[in-house]
Amino acid sequence: MGFLDISNVIKSYGKVEVLHRVDIAVEEGEFLVLVGPSGCGKSTLLNMIAGLEGITSGDISIKGRVINGVHPSRRNIAMVFQSYALYPNMTVGQNMTFGLEMHGVPKPERDRALAEVAKLLQIDHLLDRKPGQLSGGQRQRVAMGRALVRDPDVFLFDEPLSNLDAKLRVDMRTEIKKLHQKLKTTIVYVTHDQIEAMTLSTRIAVMNKGYVQQLGTPKEIYDTPSNVFVATFMGSPAMNIVPAKVVPVNGAPHAEVSGADGKPVRLKFSQPNLGEWSGKDILLGIRPETITDAEGADRKSTNIVSMKNLAGVTEPAGSDTFVTMTLGGKDIVARMSADCEVRTGQQFDFAVNMEKAVAFDPQTEERIRP
Ligand code: ADP
Ligand code: MG
Numbered sequence: 001m002g003f004l005d006i007s008n009v010i011k012s013y014g015k016v017e018v019l020h021r022v023d024i025a026v027e028e029g030e031f032l033v034l035v036g037p038s039g040c041g042k043s044t045l046l047n048m049i050a051g052l053e054g055i056t057s058g059d060i061s062i063k064g065r066v067i068n069g070v071h072p073s074r075r076n077i078a079m080v081f082q083s084y085a086l087y088p089n090m091t092v093g094q095n096m097t098f099g100l101e102m103h104g105v106p107k108p109e110r111d112r113a114l115a116e117v118a119k120l121l122q123i124d125h126l127l128d129r130k131p132g133q134l135s136g137g138q139r140q141r142v143a144m145g146r147a148l149v150r151d152p153d154v155f156l157f158d159e160p161l162s163n164l165d166a167k168l169r170v171d172m173r174t175e176i177k178k179l180h181q182k183l184k185t186t187i188v189y190v191t192h193d194q195i196e197a198m199t200l201s202t203r204i205a206v207m208n209k210g211y212v213q214q215l216g217t218p219k220e221i222y223d224t225p226s227n228v229f230v231a232t233f234m235g236s237p238a239m240n241i242v243p244a245k246v247v248p249v250n251g252a253p254h255a256e257v258s259g260a261d262g263k264p265v266r267l268k269f270s271q272p273n274l275g276e277w278s279g280k281d282i283l284l285g286i287r288p289e290t291i292t293d294a295e296g297a298d299r300k301s302t303n304i305v306s307m308k309n310l311a312g313v314t315e316p317a318g319s320d321t322f323v324t325m326t327l328g329g330k331d332i333v334a335r336m337s338a339d340c341e342v343r344t345g346q347q348f349d350f351a352v353n354m355e356k357a358v359a360f361d362p363q364t365e366e367r368i369r370p
Contacts, residue, residue: 003028009058035197036207042190078147082159086131093127113149157189228365242328244284246277257328260310283360290353291334297351
């Protein structure tokens with residue numbers, strides 16, 4: 001049993017079930033990120049933890065106590081919304097301590113909590129201003145501060161950075177991570193941004209269409225995605241998925257795909273049980289960064305396979321160069337080093353790290369496990 005337990009939780013609006021049997025046990029001090037496309041049910045799940053939405057069936061408990069029927073104000077949870085929801089007529093200080101006042105916390109204690117959190121978030125010089133006199137990033141800090149002063153069991157964040165510009169979003173992301181490392185609080189954080197999920201979380205729940213598709217550490221999710229949805233949602237540019245056939249070469253299973261000129265390319269698998277798939281179609285998953293030039297290939301890998309193919313469009317991106325090519329009839333992307341000598345329209349010897357390749361069942365789109 002976790003610190004925060006979501007057990008068999010279903011949510012329906014009328015006849016429509018929008019969350020299907022969600023089971024997540026969150027440990028104390030964990031940073032759990034719920035990630036998925038818009039409409040997949042992230043906010044609904046978060047709102048059920050907060051008590052802002054009823055639970056159709058199943059249980060949510062904190063420290064072993066079922067909170068399904070407990071009023072939001074009595075759950076000892078603090079929430080930071082995307083919109084910040086600050087009171088425009090109150091000062092920053094009042095916004096931050098209003099909740100404590102409502103809970104009957106005496107003034108000296110409120111002042112102490114305010115001073116401590118304001119210092120932590122570096123907003124102590126803003127306490128007398130109104131929200132209208134703050135920048136977006138400052139408002140975001142105030143919204144977090146208001147949650148922090150309450151010292152709750154669990155923090156809930158719903159897309160707290162999505163109203164900030166790109167640069168500020170990255171800065172605040174780092175700050176939230178630092179804050180978590182310092183305070184070791186239990187956090188459930190909703191975002192549609194897979195990079196935020198990867199960088200912030202201790203574990204990620206990838207959601208789609210009301211289902212938790214996979215629950216795991218960022219590394220597990222990235223390296224061993226459960227299915228094609230998770231594989232392509234997490235990572236940018238997305239994992240390349242190409243139709244392939246498993247063929248044995250000297251007894252070892254290879255992926256056979258057609259190259260740009262239509263000639264077959266054979267890539268040796270590291271996964272031995274794919275031999276059972278000999279003669280069958282699969283979907284081959286290869287991440288862009290595992291297709292490089294020979295010098296750029298991962299030296300720790302025991303299975304770098306060379307692949308001659310025609311380089312398509314090359315896009316220098318400063319630190320890397322992205323190269324598109326056709327493989328298995330699909331446009332795929334390779335992420336090469338910035339100074340590699342690849343030219344559009346020329347044959348090139350790509351190095352593919354097949355140790356990192358994954359294979360999916362084309363029918364179910366589930367990963368074929370080793
Ligand atoms: P997300 O936060 O992942 O974008 P939501 O949790 O807001 O998704 O929504 C999940 C699904 O539930 C969506 O299909 C949405 O249309 C539906 N939904 C959310 N709130 C309501 C509501 N009050 N009544 C009916 N359907 C709703
Ligand atoms: Mg939402």
